[in-house]
Amino acid sequence: xxxxxxxxxxxxxxxxxxxxxxxxxxxxxxxxxxxxxxxxxxxxxxxxxxxxxxxxxxxxxxxxxxxxxxxxxxxxxxxxxxxxxxxxxxxxxxxxxxxxxxxxxxxxxxxxxxxxxxxxxxxxxxxxxxxxxxxxxxxxxxxxxxxxxxxxxxxxxxxxxxxxxxxxxxxxxxxxxxxxxxxxxxxxxxxxxxxxxxxxxxxxxxxxxxxxxxxxxxxxxxxxxxxxxxxxxxx
Amino acid sequence: xxxxxxxxxxxxxxxxxxxxxxxxxxxxxxxxxxxxxxxxxxxxxxxxxxxxxxxxxxxxxxxxxxxxxxxxxxxxxxxxxxxxxxxxxxxxxxxxxxxxxxxxxxxxxxxxxxxxxxxxxxxxxxxxxxxxxxxxxxxxxxxxxxxxxxxxxxxxxxxxxxxxxxxxxxxxxxxxxxxxxxxxxxxxxxxxxxxxxxxxxxxxxxxxxxxxxxxxxxxxxxxxxxxxxxxxxxx
Amino acid sequence: xxxxxxxxxxxxxxxxxxxxxxxxxxxxxxxxxxxxxxxxxxxxxxxxxxxxxxxxxxxxxxxxxxxxxxxxxxxxxxxxxxxxxxxxxxxxxxxxxxxxxxxxxxxxxxxxxxxxxxxxxxxxxxxxxxxxxxxxxxxxxxxxxxxxxxxxxxxxxxxxxxxxxxxxxxxxxxxxxxxxxxxxxxxxxxxxxxxxxxxxxxxxxxxxxxxxxxxxxxxxxxxxxxxxxxxxxxx
Amino acid sequence: xxxxxxxxxxxxxxxxxxxxxxxxxxxxxxxxxxxxxxxxxxxxxxxxxxxxxxxxxxxxxxxxxxxxxxxxxxxxxxxxxxxxxxxxxxxxxxxxxxxxxxxxxxxxxxxxxxxxxxxxxxxxxxxxxxxxxxxxxxxxxxxxxxxxxxxxxxxxxxxxxxxxxxxxxxxxxxxxxxxxxxxxxxxxxxxxxxxxxxxxxxxxxxxxxxxxxxxxxxxxxxxxxxxxxxxxxxx
Numbered sequence: 001x002x003x004x005x006x007x008x009x010x011x012x013x014x015x016x017x018x019x020x021x022x023x024x025x026x027x028x029x030x031x032x033x034x035x036x037x038x039x040x041x042x043x044x045x046x047x048x049x050x051x052x053x054x055x056x057x058x059x060x061x062x063x064x065x066x067x068x069x070x071x072x073x074x075x076x077x078x079x080x081x082x083x084x085x086x087x088x089x090x091x092x093x094x095x096x097x098x099x100x101x102x103x104x105x106x107x108x109x110x111x112x113x114x115x116x117x118x119x120x121x122x123x124x125x126x127x128x129x130x131x132x133x134x135x136x137x138x139x140x141x142x143x144x145x146x147x148x149x150x151x152x153x154x155x156x157x158x159x160x161x162x163x164x165x166x167x168x169x170x171x172x173x174x175x176x177x178x179x180x181x182x183x184x185x186x187x188x189x190x191x192x193x194x195x196x197x198x199x200x201x202x203x204x205x206x207x208x209x210x211x212x213x214x215x216x217x218x219x220x221x222x223x224x225x226x227x228x229x230x231x232x233x234x235x
Numbered sequence: 236x237x238x239x240x241x242x243x244x245x246x247x248x249x250x251x252x253x254x255x256x257x258x259x260x261x262x263x264x265x266x267x268x269x270x271x272x273x274x275x276x277x278x279x280x281x282x283x284x285x286x287x288x289x290x291x292x293x294x295x296x297x298x299x300x301x302x303x304x305x306x307x308x309x310x311x312x313x314x315x316x317x318x319x320x321x322x323x324x325x326x327x328x329x330x331x332x333x334x335x336x337x338x339x340x341x342x343x344x345x346x347x348x349x350x351x352x353x354x355x356x357x358x359x360x361x362x363x364x365x366x367x368x369x370x371x372x373x374x375x376x377x378x379x380x381x382x383x384x385x386x387x388x389x390x391x392x393x394x395x396x397x398x399x400x401x402x403x404x405x406x407x408x409x410x411x412x413x414x415x416x417x418x419x420x421x422x423x424x425x426x427x428x429x430x431x432x433x434x435x436x437x438x439x440x441x442x443x444x445x446x447x448x449x450x451x452x453x454x455x456x457x458x459x460x461x462x463x464x465x466x467x468x469x470x
Numbered sequence: 471x472x473x474x475x476x477x478x479x480x481x482x483x484x485x486x487x488x489x490x491x492x493x494x495x496x497x498x499x500x501x502x503x504x505x506x507x508x509x510x511x512x513x514x515x516x517x518x519x520x521x522x523x524x525x526x527x528x529x530x531x532x533x534x535x536x537x538x539x540x541x542x543x544x545x546x547x548x549x550x551x552x553x554x555x556x557x558x559x560x561x562x563x564x565x566x567x568x569x570x571x572x573x574x575x576x577x578x579x580x581x582x583x584x585x586x587x588x589x590x591x592x593x594x595x596x597x598x599x600x601x602x603x604x605x606x607x608x609x610x611x612x613x614x615x616x617x618x619x620x621x622x623x624x625x626x627x628x629x630x631x632x633x634x635x636x637x638x639x640x641x642x643x644x645x646x647x648x649x650x651x652x653x654x655x656x657x658x659x660x661x662x663x664x665x666x667x668x669x670x671x672x673x674x675x676x677x678x679x680x681x682x683x684x685x686x687x688x689x690x691x692x693x694x695x696x697x698x699x700x701x702x703x704x705x
Numbered sequence: 706x707x708x709x710x711x712x713x714x715x716x717x718x719x720x721x722x723x724x725x726x727x728x729x730x731x732x733x734x735x736x737x738x739x740x741x742x743x744x745x746x747x748x749x750x751x752x753x754x755x756x757x758x759x760x761x762x763x764x765x766x767x768x769x770x771x772x773x774x775x776x777x778x779x780x781x782x783x784x785x786x787x788x789x790x791x792x793x794x795x796x797x798x799x800x801x802x803x804x805x806x807x808x809x810x811x812x813x814x815x816x817x818x819x820x821x822x823x824x825x826x827x828x829x830x831x832x833x834x835x836x837x838x839x840x841x842x843x844x845x846x847x848x849x850x851x852x853x854x855x856x857x858x859x860x861x862x863x864x865x866x867x868x869x870x871x872x873x874x875x876x877x878x879x880x881x882x883x884x885x886x887x888x889x890x891x892x893x894x895x896x897x898x899x900x901x902x903x904x905x906x907x908x909x910x911x912x913x914x915x916x917x918x919x920x921x922x923x924x925x926x927x928x929x930x931x932x933x934x935x936x937x938x939x940x
Contacts, residue, residue, distance in 0.1 A: 032642045032643075033642070061642050061643050062642070062643035062644060063642050063643045065784075069784075069785065077382075078382060078383070078384075078385050078386055079384065079385045079770075079774075080774065104640075105640075105641060105642030105643075106638075106640070106641040106642065107641075107642045107643070109380070109440070109441065110382060112440040112441075113382060113383045113386065113440040113441045116440050117386055145344070145414055145443070147312075147313060147345060147348060148313070148348045149313075149314065150313050150314045151313055151348065151352055166640060168576075168638075168639075168640070168641075168645070169638075169639035169640060170574075170575075170576070170636060170638075170639060170645055171575060171576040171577075171638075171645050171647070172502045172503070172531050172532070172533050172575030172576065172577045173502075173531050173532035173533045173575075173577070173648065174532060175638070175640060175641050175646075176645075176646040176647065176648060176650065177641070177646065178643065178646060179380055179415070179650070180414075180415055180646065180649070180650030180885065198438070199434055199437075199438050202434075202437045202438045203433070203434050203437045203438070205344070205347040205348040205351050205444060206344065206347075206348045206444075208380070208443050209440060209441075267877045267878075268877070296877050296878050297877070297878035297879060298877050298878045300549075304549075304550065314535075314539075315539065339875075340875075340876060340877030340878075341873075341875070341876040341877065342876075342877045342878070401875060403811075403873075403874075403875075403876075403880070404873075404874035404875060405809075405810075405811070405871060405873070405874060405880055406810060406811040406812075406873075406880050406882070407737045407738070407766050407767070407768050407810030407811065407812045408737075408766050408767035408768045408810075408812070408883065409767060410873070410875060410876050411880075411881040411882065411883060411885065412876070412881065413878065413881060414885070415650065415881065415884070415885035547852075548852060548853070548854075548855050548856055549854065549855045579850070579910070579911070580852060582910040582911075583852060583853045583856065583910040583911045586910050587856055615814070615884055615913070617782075617783060617815060617818060618783070618818045619783075619784065620783050620784045621783055621818065621822055649850055649885075650884075650885055668908070669904050669907075669908050672904075672907045672908045673903070673904050673907045673908070675814070675817040675818040675821050675914060676814065676817075676818045676914075678850070678913050679910060679911075
């Protein structure tokens with residue numbers, strides 16, 4: 001890494017702080033995104049130096065899988081473990097109660113499966129992701145099976161959202177998730193009760209998972225640039 | 236239909252009673268199963284005789300689609316209609332509050348999408364499907380994405396169920412649904428609060444849909460054999 | 471359409487020429503892409519004016535389906551027709567023998583299913599798509615099931631190609647097709663025998679379909695700008 | 706294994722003979738089916754006894770994965786190996802040239818991906834699977850994406866076959882494969898040129914893979930009962 005701009009230096013600092021929380025003899029959920037990518041790199045460094053031993057990763061996405069191989073983190077699957085000790089993953093919005101919106105990369109279903117199983121779910125973000133109310137700046141992603149697209153969009157509008165289908169780039173038609181489904185991005189002006197909305201949307205027939213992660217995150221590591229220097233604080 | 240045994244005569248009677256409820260100029264959800272198959276046949280008969288006009292069907296399954304074509308019922312999709320007037324479908328268990336367990340044919344996700352949209356959801360069953368408590372005689376089917384199989388089975392066991400993966404016949408390994416997912420059949424001794432359990436299971440990460448249909452059914456047509464004669468009653 | 475630049479005027483002219491070839495009482499395969507989109511618009515116009523009657527479309531993609539509904543072209547499916555009279559679709563490369571490379575939009579599997587069934591397959595392109603040898607300017611897209619990604623990439627390299635996985639935008643990890651598969655884009659310096667390469671790649675275990683369309687196209691409509699004017703010629 | 710009938714004793718003998726061919730420090734493709742299941746059990750035994758070391762398996766199916774875990778065979782994936790040394794798998798028909806029909810369990814796509822990569826592909830069958838001409842006793846399975854079902858069935862009929870859609874048991878509608886596709890079973894009276902037919906069918910738009918394995922098998926282990934005793938011969 002020759003030169004990094006301030007934003008990347010900050011992501012790197014947060015990733016390093018997260019990697020420092022990983023202990024030997026643990027199973028680690030490996031998240032998706034650019035800050036998490038730094039965390040994976042630093043976990044790999046610590047394994048190489050012998051600072052860490054016997055760490056096994058469970059990837060939340062194809063990206064995490066590729067990076068884990070690159071950085072020498074052994075992988076396993078949910079079928080052979082009975083717990084996840086810590087998961088490290090990013091978020092698109094974080095509210096003061098540590099509730100999240102995720103799904104900008106359309107990977108939130110697999111992420112929620114892994115993150116929700118972790119004893120400790122460590123979220124890595126920059127300060128721009130902190131919001132007072134979820135839904136203020138980011139659309140809520142909802143994964144839906146293709147057949148249910150139209151009725152689910154109508155149901156989401158009835159819940160007060162402005163839904164739109166996420167369209168593909170370098171692919172005609174809509175984005176398709178790793179499960180073969182579509183993603184509806186929903187504008188809510190502000191989400192009053194995230195716990196209730198999460199359950200209500202997941203109960204819509206044809207919805208697989210939505211991007212609300214309520215009561216899942218345990219620790220938030222926030223990167224900021226203060227006086228031109230990258231800093232990391234926890235809340 | 237040359238000769239039919241008593242059970243089939245009863246299914247036929249229920250199917251006919253359901254077909255008689257369909258009106259002209261309506262959009263009809265077409266369910267799955269042997270009793271519903273008779274309903275589709277009788278709807279086709281009424282269209283041919285001119286008793287019914289301008290009826291369009293929305294199939295819940297491949298089976299319904301094939302039968303609709305066979306019996307001359309024009310088809311459309313959820314993307315082009317703004318309502319469903321009536322849906323006709325079977326069930327594996329029906330409780331006194333008209334709550335259902337469905338999913339013996341692994342088609343409950345598509346069925347719930349269609350049935351839940353219908354202005355009137357008409358359930359056609361024989362009297363053997365009536366139970367005091369859901370879960371008494373039938374396992375609860377839960378559709379889950381493959382990656383989440385093991386954690387969802389553990390979560391279902393924590394909810395008090397005895398889960399087992401539904402295995403295939405004429406297919407190595409498990410049954411795969413029309414969406415590419417797996418089915419876990421869960422034994423609950425009796426389901427105390429179906430509405431709560433439906434939401435709780437749908438909120439498990441990786442679960443697409445479960446076989447509980449709570450507050451969806453409007454009319455139940457029940458076939459019985461009384462004094463050797465097929466009869467149909469409504470509740 | 472208020473103002474159109476020269477490129478769009480040319481696409482519009484080609485789309486119009488294609489729409490003019492459609493006859494009443496036919497089943498029409500509806501392709502994907504910006505030039506084809508104009509063809510669909512003009513077919514819709516001709517239906518509205520009454521110039522055309524009883525035209526039914528079979529979409530090759532989600533995009534075609536949405537546009538057909540917008541322009542009032544009734545749709546059907548491959549399960550209910552016994553032929554396709556004409557298909558209109560774009561291409562990424564066209565050689566002098568009317569062989570094509572398609573798949574820039576990752577829709578080539580569904581496009582080949584429809585286009586190959588058509589009595590007449592009409593290709594609409596601008597002159598920039600004409601090449602002497604396939605593979606000169608465009609990568610060859612190969613759709614592969616996820617499990618076979620690595621061995622298929624190796625097999626394609628052995629065939630002389632430089633394969634790379636097509637990555638997603640607005641989606642973490644790779645592009646996923648409408649069938650839930652991945653796309654490998656392969657650089658071949660020039661494809662000596664397209665017919666043989668098409669079969670060889672389709673015979674690789676795990677490959678669903680590749681972007682070579684050999685012996686499928688019947689008519690090529692080519693748009694060009696000559697003296698600042700959009701023109702259309704056939705070859 | 707308390708008591709086994711003659712057929713199972715024979716399968717067990719063939720499975721043991723196959724397991725005896727596995728060497729230390731190899732990557733082994735793990736097939737599907739009842740005879741292969743015995744091979745996996747005996748590989749596990751040899752690993753436990755220390756007769757074999759450093760054997761890693763690549764499963765062809767969910768069944769193989771579950772059995773490998775049960776018998777203590779470590780697993781890996783195609784993404785992290787650069788070769789497969791030996792694959793052990795069953796077959797539904799074997800001709801004198803060691804060409805096969807597979808796919809009775811709808812797993813032939815994943816099986817072909819693994820088996821075709823193996824340095825040595827070892828087929829385990831009982832003598833009832835030996836035929837003079839492929840297609841004599843077993844239908845040829847063809848995996849097809851749902852959208853292409855009808856045109857592919859027509860194309861198969863034009864090739865001289867009698868195609869039928871494989872229907873599900875404990876699942877309404879057709880069998881769905883692990884890739885989310887359908888299976889067409891095709892009756893050919895006898896297949897004159899398996900190599901040509903394999904390529905021709907794989908080149909049909911919408912076909913993923915068919916059950917013909919031509920030039921893939923290296924060694925056939927055949928179980929027979931002679932004078933009431935299970936015997937194994939190689940050809």
